[in-house]
Amino acid sequence: MHTSLVAALDIGGTKIAGALVDGSGTLLLRAQRPTPAREDGDTVMRAVEVVLAELSVSPLWAGVTAVGIGSAGPVDASAGTVSPVNVPGWRGFPLVARVSRAVGGLPVELVGDGVAVTAAEHWQGAARGYDNALCMVVSTGVGGGLVLNGSLHTGPTGNAGHIGHISVDLDGDPCPCGSRGCVERIASGPNIARRALEGGWVPGPDGDTSAAAVAAAARAGHPVALASFGRAAQALAAGIAATATLVEIDIAVIGGGVAGAGEVLFSPLRRALRDYAALSFVQRIEVAPALTGTDAGLVGAAAAALLAGHGGRAPLVSGRS
Amino acid sequence: MHTSLVAALDIGGTKIAGALVDGSGTLLLRAQRPTPAREDGDTVMRAVEVVLAELSVSPLWAGVTAVGIGSAGPVDASAGTVSPVNVPGWRGFPLVARVSRAVGGLPVELVGDGVAVTAAEHWQGAARGYDNALCMVVSTGVGGGLVLNGSLHTGPTGNAGHIGHISVDLDGDPCPCGSRGCVERIASGPNIARRALEGGWVPGPDGDTSAAAVAAAARAGHPVALASFGRAAQALAAGIAATATLVEIDIAVIGGGVAGAGEVLFSPLRRALRDYAALSFVQRIEVAPALTGTDAGLVGAAAAALLAGHGGRAPLVSGRS
Numbered sequence: 001m002h003t004s005l006v007a008a009l010d011i012g013g014t015k016i017a018g019a020l021v022d023g024s025g026t027l028l029l030r031a032q033r034p035t036p037a038r039e040d041g042d043t044v045m046r047a048v049e050v051v052l053a054e055l056s057v058s059p060l061w062a063g064v065t066a067v068g069i070g071s072a073g074p075v076d077a078s079a080g081t082v083s084p085v086n087v088p089g090w091r092g093f094p095l096v097a098r099v100s101r102a103v104g105g106l107p108v109e110l111v112g113d114g115v116a117v118t119a120a121e122h123w124q125g126a127a128r129g130y131d132n133a134l135c136m137v138v139s140t141g142v143g144g145g146l147v148l149n150g151s152l153h154t155g156p157t158g159n160a161g162h163i164g165h166i167s168v169d170l171d172g173d174p175c176p177c178g179s180r181g182c183v184e185r186i187a188s189g190p191n192i193a194r195r196a197l198e199g200g201w202v203p204g205p206d207g208d209t210s211a212a213a214v215a216a217a218a219r220a221g222h223p224v225a226l227a228s229f230g231r232a233a234q235a236l237a238a239g240i241a242a243t244a245t246l247v248e249i250d251i252a253v254i255g256g257g258v259a260g261a262g263e264v265l266f267s268p269l270r271r272a273l274r275d276y277a278a279l280s281f282v283q284r285i286e287v288a289p290a291l292t293g294t295d296a297g298l299v300g301a302a303a304a305a306l307l308a309g310h311g312g313r314a315p316l317v318s319g320r321s
Numbered sequence: 322m323h324t325s326l327v328a329a330l331d332i333g334g335t336k337i338a339g340a341l342v343d344g345s346g347t348l349l350l351r352a353q354r355p356t357p358a359r360e361d362g363d364t365v366m367r368a369v370e371v372v373l374a375e376l377s378v379s380p381l382w383a384g385v386t387a388v389g390i391g392s393a394g395p396v397d398a399s400a401g402t403v404s405p406v407n408v409p410g411w412r413g414f415p416l417v418a419r420v421s422r423a424v425g426g427l428p429v430e431l432v433g434d435g436v437a438v439t440a441a442e443h444w445q446g447a448a449r450g451y452d453n454a455l456c457m458v459v460s461t462g463v464g465g466g467l468v469l470n471g472s473l474h475t476g477p478t479g480n481a482g483h484i485g486h487i488s489v490d491l492d493g494d495p496c497p498c499g500s501r502g503c504v505e506r507i508a509s510g511p512n513i514a515r516r517a518l519e520g521g522w523v524p525g526p527d528g529d530t531s532a533a534a535v536a537a538a539a540r541a542g543h544p545v546a547l548a549s550f551g552r553a554a555q556a557l558a559a560g561i562a563a564t565a566t567l568v569e570i571d572i573a574v575i576g577g578g579v580a581g582a583g584e585v586l587f588s589p590l591r592r593a594l595r596d597y598a599a600l601s602f603v604q605r606i607e608v609a610p611a612l613t614g615t616d617a618g619l620v621g622a623a624a625a626a627l628l629a630g631h632g633g634r635a636p637l638v639s640g641r642s
Contacts, residue, residue, distance in 0.1 A: 074601045083601065132477065146568070148474065155569030156453065157602045166563035167597055170489045170555055178599030179562065234491055241500065242487035246564055247467065248476030276488055278499030280395045280404065281478045 005063040006305040007055055007103070009048065010297030011071040011095075012113065013037050013086030018051040019295075020060050021302035025124050027295060031055050041089040048095075049102050056103070066107040067099055068305030070116025070297045073143070077110045077158030085176075109305040111158045113137075116300030117255065117292070118145025118161060119152050123303045125291035126253040134240060134249045135290065136163055138232075138265075139256035142184035148247055152307060164188070168238035186235035189258045192228050199224040215261035229261065230268045237272030244282040255290025262289075326384040327626040328376055328424070330369065331618030332392040332416075333434065334358050334407030339372040340616075341381050342389075342623035346445050348616060352376050362410040369416075370423050377424070387428040388420055389626030391437025391618045394464070398431045398479030430626040432479045434458075437621030438576065438613070439466025439482060440473050444624045446612035447574040455561060455570045456611065457484055459553075459586075460577035463505035469568060473628060485509070489559040507556035510579045513549050520545040536582035550582065551589045558593030565603040576611025583610075 004023030009016065013035055020029040031054035033047045055061060072084035080096030100108045111119070118127070118135035127133040131150040137143045142164030146153040153160050164184035165177045172181025185191060189211035196214045201224040203209045217225035240252045258265060270287055277285055292299060325344030330337065334356055341350040352375035354368045376382060393405035401417030417429045432440070439448070439456035448454040452471040458464045463485030467474040474481050485505035486498045493502025506512060510532035517535045522545040524530045538546035561573045580586060591608055598606055613620060 076602065148469070153469065153568065155602070156571075157569060159600070159602045160567065160569045162566045162600065162602075165600055166566050167489060167559045168491045170559045170597070175599075179597050238488045238491045242563055243567055245483045245487050246481065246567060247474065248478060248481045250477075276491070276500045278496075279480070279483065279486055281397065281476070281480045281483075 004306060005060065005065060006302050006310065007052070007064050007067045008298045008301040008305070009051065009067065009069045009099070010113070010116065010301055011035070011048065011069065011084070012297070013072055013084060016047050016051050017298055018055050019298045019302070020055055020058065020064065021298065023306065025299050025302065027298060028060060029055060029058050035087065037087050039089055041093050044087060044089050045098055048099065052099070052102050064106065066109060066305040066308070066310030067103055068301035068303070069095065069099065069108065069110045070113045070301035070304065071095065071110065073112040073114070073159055073162070075110055075112045075158045077154065078156050080110060082110070107308070107310045109308045109310060111154055111301070111304045112143070112145070112162075113297055114143030114161050115145040115152065115154050115158060116304060117143070117290070117296045118147060118300065119303035119307065120292045120296040120300035121253050121255070121290055122147045122152065124299060125296070126288040127251060130251050132247070132249045133251045133253060134161065134163065134243050135253040135255070136236075137256035138187060138189070138236070138254055138258040140189055142188050146243075146247065146249070152304070163239045163243060166239055166242060168235050168242070183235050183239040187232040187258070192232050192258065195231060196225050196228040199227065201225050201228070211258050212260065215264045218261070218264045226264075229264050232258070233265055233268035234272045237269055238276045240285070240287070241273060241276035241282060244277055244285050245279060248281060249285065251286040251288060253288050253290050255292070255296065259289055325627055326381065326386060327623050327631065328373070328385050328388045329619045329622040329626070330372065330388065330390045330420070331434070331437065331622055332356070332369065332390065332405070333618070334393055334405060337368050337372050338619055339376050340619045340623070341376055341379065341385065342619065344627065346620050346623065348619060349381060350376060350379050356408065358408050360410055362414050365408055365410050366419055369420065373420070373423050385427065387430060387626040387629070387631030388424055389622035389624070390416065390420065390429065390431045391434045391622035391625065392416065392431065394433040394435070394480055394483070396431055396433045396479045398475065399477050401431060403431070428629070428631045430629045430631060432475055432622070432625045433464070433466070433483075434618055435464030435482050436466040436473065436475050436479060437625060438464070438611070438617045439468060439621065440624035440628065441613045441617040441621035442574050442576070442611055443468045443473065445620060446617070447609040448572060451572050453568070453570045454572045454574060455482065455484065455564050456574040456576070457557075458577035459508060459510070459557070459575055459579040461510055463509050467568065467570070473625070484560050484564060487560055487563060489556050489563070504556050504560040508553040508579070513553050513579065516552060517546050517549040520548065522546050522549070532579050533581065536585045539582070539585045550585050553579070554586055554589035555593045558590055559597045561606070561608070562594060562597035562603060565598055565606050566600060569602065570606065572607040572609060574609050574611050576613070576617065580610055
C-alpha cells in the first residue's frame, strides 16, 4: 500500500478534471465536470467544488494529505490566485484559499498547466532521468515548463517555461498576449491551419480545417500543408534553441495535439534545430514526443503536491548521473 | 582579517587579468598580460602562467584556497575546457587542468565570462538582493548570465545565460554563430555602428565610427543614430522579455560599453519592454545599469570560486524576502 495519496485538479477552459493519485502516479479515482467558462467566478468555483465533493465521498479520501492544482494560466502561485485567459470570470481569483476551504484546510499546491505537464513528463515520461529539460504542449496554445538541475523550475509565480509567449520574430504578427511574433502565434494548431488555408490548402469533403487535417494533407505531400508545418517547426526550433542557450537543457519533450502529427512536425523541427541551436553547448539537444498523454495534467498536479513535501514521501524521480 | 582568499583570472581575447581577491570582494593584488590571441595554445597558456606566477610571489599567496576563472566562451565547465571564439589556439583547451598544475593542485572553478559578471553583479552590484536576475554585457558582443532562486545558474557546462545568441528574428541576418537574427547580431556595439553608417549617418571630423560616437549623435538628436539605438533596444527588450517569460526574473542588469550610452539606450529599451513583456507575470521587470565596472570579471571569477565552497566561507550574498 502506498502511504502517499493526494488529490489532483487539472483546470482548463473546457473541463475541470480531478483525481486521487497515489505515490506511484496511479489514478485511483476520477471526477470531471465541464468548465462553465462563460459564467461568473463563483459558478466556475462551484464546478471545482463538485469535483472535489465527488472525490471526497470515497473512503480513500481519509488518506489524502494535500491537493495539487495545475491550472490554465497565468497563475500566481505566490498569491494563490489564477487568471486563466479562457475563463474571464476568474481574474486574480483566490483559487488556493477557496480549494483549501473546500477540503478542510489541507495544504494546496498551485502550478501553471505547463509546469504540471512538465512535472508529469519528468516523473513518468520522456524527460525522466534528465536533470535539465524543457517540456512543451503544442495544441490550441503553446505552453511549457522547465526542469533545471534535477528539479522542477516553477519560478516565483509558478509560470516559468511559458515558451509559447516568447517572441522569435520581433517584427512579426501581433499576438493576443500583447507582444508580437510569439512561438504560439506561429506554431499553435489554429495558426498552422490558418496559414495552410491562407496559402490555398482546401480541406477535404468533411470540411475539417484542423491542424490534424493539415497534417494528413502534409503526409500526403501537399506542399502548402508541408510549408505550414515547416514554419511551425521553425518557430518551435527557435524557441527551443533560445531556451537551451539561456538555461542549458538536454532534451525538449513535445506533447499536445499538434505533436500527434508525428514526423510531419518532428522531422522539420530536428532540421530547423540544427540551424538555430548553433553554439557548441546546445548542439546535442534531443527532441522527443511526450509520453504521459491526456492524464499528464492530473499526474503533474499530483507530482507538484508530492514534490512540495505534502505527500508523506516524495515521488521517485530518478536523477541522471 | 578575511579568512577567504582566492586567485581570480579573467581571460578574454584582449587581456588576461589576474588578482588576489578576499572574501569581501576587495582586489588585494593585480597582474595582467595581453592575450597572445593569434599564437598557438601553449603560448597563450604561458601568458596565463606568467600572470599566476606574478601573483604567487606575493606573501599573500600562502592564504589562497582556490582559483576562480571567468573565460571568454564557449567554455565547458564539466570537461574543464575552453574554446574562446577569439582565441583560435584554444579549442577544447584543458584550462582547468593546466591552471591546477600551475598552482600546485589548488581547486579551480571555471565559468563563462557572462556568468562571472553576473556573479559580480549579484554579489556587489545592481542585482544584489534579487533572487531572480538576468545580467548582460552589451559591448563588442552580447553576453550574460542568470541568477535563479537566489543562486548563480551556470548550467552543466557553465554557459547558461548566453542571451546574445538567442534568435529574436527567425528570418533575420545570419549571425557568425551559425544561427540568424541573434540579439548580438542586432544589439552589439559594432552592429549599432554598422546600421547607423548604412542608414546614412556620417561620423564627425575625428572619423570615430564606434557605437559611442553613434550614441553622441543620438544624444544630439540625429534620427538615424536614434533609430539604430532604437532597433538595438528592441532586440534587447525581446531577449529580456523571452528570458523573463521562460524563467521569471525580477531585474535585468545591463553593463558593457554600449550600456554607457545611458538613456539613449535605456529609454527606448524600457519602452520596448512594455511591448514584448506582455504577460502579467513579466510586466513588472526592472531594468538597471550594471554597477561593478571593469573589475566585474575578476570579482565574479572570485565569487564563483567562493560560491563553489573553496573559500573557507561563502561570500555574503543577501537574499530578498
